[in-house]
Amino acid sequence: NAGVTQTPKFQVLKTGQSMTLQCAQDMNHEYMSWYRQDPGMGLRLIHYSVGAGITDQGEVPNGYNVSRSTTEDFPLRLLSAAPSQTSVYFCASKNTGAGNTIYFGEGSWLTVV
């Protein structure tokens, strides 16, 4: 009953470091996405993927890379961390039909100092 699994849950980075947030889903969903949520703010789409080998930019893609080599995994890479990237990151997945609901991981709390 795993659903969407994100790791790590908490991470502190120094400015300029790189890291990868992992996301895996076991529901065979085609669509996966990454959001960031800043305090008191709504979700902002970073990148998304509609299937293995296909990725596209969302609303706030700068500073992040993604890849989708398998249906199950959708890692998010921070290339050179900046304090402005301090946020909570949510991975989500769904089937691509418009009527399908989206499921979220529990979130990854990232602090860049």
Add this chain to the structure above:
Amino acid sequence: RKEVEQDPGPFNVPEGATVAFNCTYSNSASQSFFWYRQDCRKEPKLLMSVYSSGNEDGRFTAQLNRASQYISLLIRDSKLSDSATYLCVVNGLNTGGFKTIFGAGTRLFVKA
């Protein structure tokens, strides 16, 4: 104009009150609609889908008005446990392709 806009809130209501949230969307080609609930420091979770005919789930009623491009959520007999942020979600095709768009959320505080 944002693609999905919600009442900014916060809403502060006493237990037992009825409270209504509205959400408007700009893309007339939007195909499906949902309300999500997000508790503090938690991930959003599906509260209910919104159907054209309107639908009810216990104390919660959702309505969709395609002509005016808005959806609503009514909570009757509010409980302390209803305190959360409620997110309006719209799915559909857009100029940039398929999109799931979230509203910024409306914060609800239910007080004893």
